Amino acid sequence: MATTKTNKAENARNAKARMMEKVRGLLAKAEDSAATQEESQTFYAKAYELMEKYALDAAIVRHKNEEKPEATKHLRFEVSGQGWHGKGRASLVYRVAEASGCQAVTVGNVMNGKNRWVHIVGTASTVTMLELLLPSLLLQAETMGHKAAKEYMKTVRDQFDTAANANIERRVFFRSYLAAFGRGVGEKIEGTRAQAAEKVGEVGALVLVTDAERVKARFDKLFPPATIGKGRADSFGAAGAMAGRRDGRTADTGQTRVNGGKKAVTAKN
Structure with missing residues (x-):
């Protein structure tokens, strides 16, 4: 019996290692500057699909074997405030995390050049997946966002009487792009999760519901509702929001404005 359990554990580790190797390869392709916008998003979607399927399959096996469910995990993800674009980056991280079935909250998310955190x-397995995926997504969003901002400014620069005003427009576009990129990616992730749940049937759906309840319980213990407020809603520029969301899901949604409030810790840290 002990040998059987050891073999099963070893097989599981090997399967996970093979899956992670494939995921890293897909993320490397997504980050490649030679990849087109559509190719990058396809690689990201496939990487997420592989990780999501592995995690859900493993959870179903534990459920059928009447084993303890997977533990929950708390990640303190640091977000750069460089260029005073920290709020846009934090919005991207927050949106992708929640779309992945996690609970999230921002700390120190104010308009300045300092770093802040998304808890x-x-x-x-999902948090481990995000630890791998989020840095890659941020890198891709920044690269594509700078390119999109440059192209956008070519079309509107003559509308501004000073270089300072033109720079403000560029910064608003870029910050809006980052936040909306997260919305676009989040929508793709939610679609992938919904499809995965349909494929595995009632047992898989039950596992997802149970996981959501356990995650919420852990989150509420770490961040009691009384300490969390919605915070001031961020107003994003229309052009940057449209471009970012389009590039996040490779489809133009036609959205003209985004006003997204994120939960922010209001109690002292």
């Missing part, structure tokens, strides 16, 4: 609570 993410989810199942261990």
Whole structure:
């Protein structure tokens, strides 16, 4: 019996290692400057699909074997405030985390050049997945966002009487792009999760519901509702929001404005 359990554990580790190797390869392709916008998003979607399927399959096996469910995990994800674009970056991280089935809250998310944090609570496999995915997504969003901002400014620069005003427009576009990129990616992730739940049937759906309840319980313990407020809603520029969301899901939604409030910790840290 002990040998059987050891073999099963070893097989599981090997399967996970093979899956992670494939995921890293896909993310490397997504980050490649030679990849087109559509190719990058396809690689990201496939990487997420592989990780999501592995995590859900493992959870179903534990459920059928009447084993303990997967542990929850708390990630303190630091977000750069460089260029005073920290709020846009934090919005991207927050949106992708919640779309992945996690609970999230921002700390120190004000308009300045300082770093801030997004606290993410989810199942261990999902949080591990985000630790791998988020840096890659941020890199891609920044690269594509700078390119999109440059192209956008070519079309509107003559509308501004000073270089300072033109620079403000560029910064608003870029910050809006980052936040909306997260919305676009989040929508793709939600679609992938919904499809995965349909494929695995009632057992898989039950596992997802149970995981969501456990994640919420852990999150509420770490961040009691009384300490969390919605915070001031961020107003984003229409052009940057449209471009970012389009590039996040490779489809123009036609949205003209985004006003997205994020939960912010109001109690002292």
